[in-house]
Amino acid sequence: MTTKILSFNEISDKRGQLVSLESGINVPFEIKRVYYIYDVPKAQRRGFHAHRKLEQLAICVKGSCTFLLDNGKKRSTELLDSPSKGLLIKGHIWREMYDFSEDCVLMILASELYDENDYIRDYQLFVESQK
Ligand code: TYD
Numbered sequence: 001m002t003t004k005i006l007s008f009n010e011i012s013d014k015r016g017q018l019v020s021l022e023s024g025i026n027v028p029f030e031i032k033r034v035y036y037i038y039d040v041p042k043a044q045r046r047g048f049h050a051h052r053k054l055e056q057l058a059i060c061v062k063g064s065c066t067f068l069l070d071n072g073k074k075r076s077t078e079l080l081d082s083p084s085k086g087l088l089i090k091g092h093i094w095r096e097m098y099d100f101s102e103d104c105v106l107m108i109l110a111s112e113l114y115d116e117n118d119y120i121r122d123y124q125l126f127v128e129s130q131k
Helices: 123-129
Strands: 003-007 011-013 016-018 033-038 046-051 055-062 065-070 075-080 085-090 094-098 105-110
Touching (some): 003 075
Antiparallel strands (some): 046 094, 055 085, 065 075
């Protein structure tokens, strides 16, 4: 499965914590887009899609949420609960996000601009595309 948990260096001093994200250094693609999801109602699930080409790095900069990851054969889950932890998703992976904490701010760095043609939003089509 082309997903990976990344651990970011935290620059800590008595004034607090800082994490720096840099293309080609600790983010393994050129960042073309950043978006973030917040104020998600309890019990709401989001996502329900895969991408054809896009690479993404998801970070809960506040609070927590869980990702369901599915490569068409195997499913796994990842809890994102720290601003120093990132979930890298490359290639054809079906994802759903759920269990958003009330304070969750989920930030996504993406390798491409928004393009609806890059989405696979039908699960059967996704499974077929994996064969
Ligand atoms: P959607 O893909 O449904 O979000 P999620 O995967 O979290 O469930 O996106 C919600 C809406 O926002 C949809 O109309 C597309 C739009 N959108 C953009 O305009 N730009 C973006 O970068 C993203 C990710 C979504």
